[in-house]
Amino acid sequence: MSAPRVFITGINGFAGSHLAEVCLSHGDRVAGTVMPGTSVEHLRAVRRSVELVRVDLLKPKSVSTALDRTRPNWVIHLAASTSVGDSFDAPHETIRNNIISTLNLLEAIRSGKTIKRSIEKIIMVASSEVYGRVRPSMIPLSEKTPLAPVNPYGASKAAADLIAFSYGESFGLPIVRVRASNHTGPRQRTGFVVPDFCEAVSRLEKKKSGRVMPVGNLSARRDFSDVRDIVRGYRLLAQKGRVGGVYHLGSGQARSVRSILNALLKMARQPINAVPDPKKMRPVEVPILVPDISRAQREVGYAPTIAWAQTLADTLEYYRQRA
Ligand code: GDD
Numbered sequence: 039m040s041a042p043r044v045f046i047t048g049i050n051g052f053a054g055s056h057l058a059e060v061c062l063s064h065g066d067r068v069a070g071t072v073m074p075g076t077s078v079e080h081l082r083a084v085r086r087s088v089e090l091v092r093v094d095l096l097k098p099k100s101v102s103t104a105l106d107r108t109r110p111n112w113v114i115h116l117a118a119s120t121s122v123g124d125s126f127d128a129p130h131e132t133i134r135n136n137i138i139s140t141l142n143l144l145e146a147i148r149s150g151k152t153i154k155r156s157i158e159k160i161i162m163v164a165s166s167e168v169y170g171r172v173r174p175s176m177i178p179l180s181e182k183t184p185l186a187p188v189n190p191y192g193a194s195k196a197a198a199d200l201i202a203f204s205y206g207e208s209f210g211l212p213i214v215r216v217r218a219s220n221h222t223g224p225r226q227r228t229g230f231v232v233p234d235f236c237e238a239v240s241r242l243e244k245k246k247s248g249r250v251m252p253v254g255n256l257s258a259r260r261d262f263s264d265v266r267d268i269v270r271g272y273r274l275l276a277q278k279g280r281v282g283g284v285y286h287l288g289s290g291q292a293r294s295v296r297s298i299l300n301a302l303l304k305m306a307r308q309p310i311n312a313v314p315d316p317k318k319m320r321p322v323e324v325p326i327l328v329p330d331i332s333r334a335q336r337e338v339g340y341a342p343t344i345a346w347a348q349t350l351a352d353t354l355e356y357y358r359q360r361a
Pocket of ligand 1: 120121122123164165166167218219220221229230231232234235252253254255256258259260295318320323324327
């Protein structure tokens with residue numbers, strides 16, 4: 039079998055750049071979309087091995103052109119507004135970006151005759167945020183848990199997930215839906231909890247005094263993974279995921295934000311004082327999200343490999359090099 043042609047939307051983003059590296063390590067031919075005006079810094083190591091297409095996914099015509107040019111076998115749709123926190127301040131932008139880009143991508147595939155023939159799998163990446171404020175008794179969450187998002191980001195991802203489902207049913211597109219849990223690691227920007235904490239630690243440990251770190255809600259519990267594991271999962275799903283299937287990717291384990299803060303404060307080179315900051319609290323908070331990942335383990339052989347302590351150490355180091 040010849041090497042698959044992979045098309046990654048948002049290839050220059052945090053997860054996209056890690057996914058490009060994993061695909062290249064398997065010998066895949068890799069292309070991807072870059073939003074005009076955004077940096078390709080994360081792709082520095084692989085820039086010459088990937089084909090970049092500068093397209094705004096909100097423009098339907100250019101999405102079709104990009105697909106025509108690259109004729110992919112696997113499409114992995116990552117481009118999105120990804121911050122829950124930002125989505126409260128920018129609901130319109132979050133919802134437009136996450137829904138319209140998905141629609142444009144699926145429409146381009148459905149209506150392009152040659153494209154439709156070359157495509158074997160479309161991986162649509164949503165989030166465990168689609169489940170909203172679940173009761174503790176519902177943990178671990180099954181893929182059948184009702185979608186009940188409580189913030190604009192979750193709503194946009196739930197809608198995109200359902201649009202993808204409808205394109206599978208209506209037009210026979212080979213869709214695999216995945217709902218990923220929290221993932222972090224080097225290259226994740228601030229605005230997410232681990233980079234926010236790592237950035238603060240790496241900046242404050244250089245100060246002589248006034249080492250005070252503002253923090254948000256520490257009681258929330260989430261399933262945190264290393265991005266490098268999650269993107270391996272996306273590729274496994276492209277290879278072996280069942281068309282029409284829905285999968286969770288994560289570690290299958292709950293971790294409190296407080297435990298992450300404590301681990302990072304222990305790794306800090308100087309004592310740092312964490313203080314609650316009301317500005318970092320969200321209008322609505324999801325107390326716990328832990329999906330059951332056994333389907334992905336069973337059907338495609340997904341297994342996280344990177345220890346959480348390593349993920350934190352690598353992310354902290356990434357921020358120390360930039361402090
Ligand atoms: N961002 C941030 N910054 N969050 C903080 C902070 C802080 O300083 N302090 C506490 N938190 C809490 C948030 O209130 C939330 O409960 C938790 O830490 C995690 O916040 P984020 O890292 O922003 O992630 P998220 O859980 O809201 O969303 C992430 O996971 C989803 C999957 O579950 C994102 O990566 C989404 O894109 C992803 O879909």
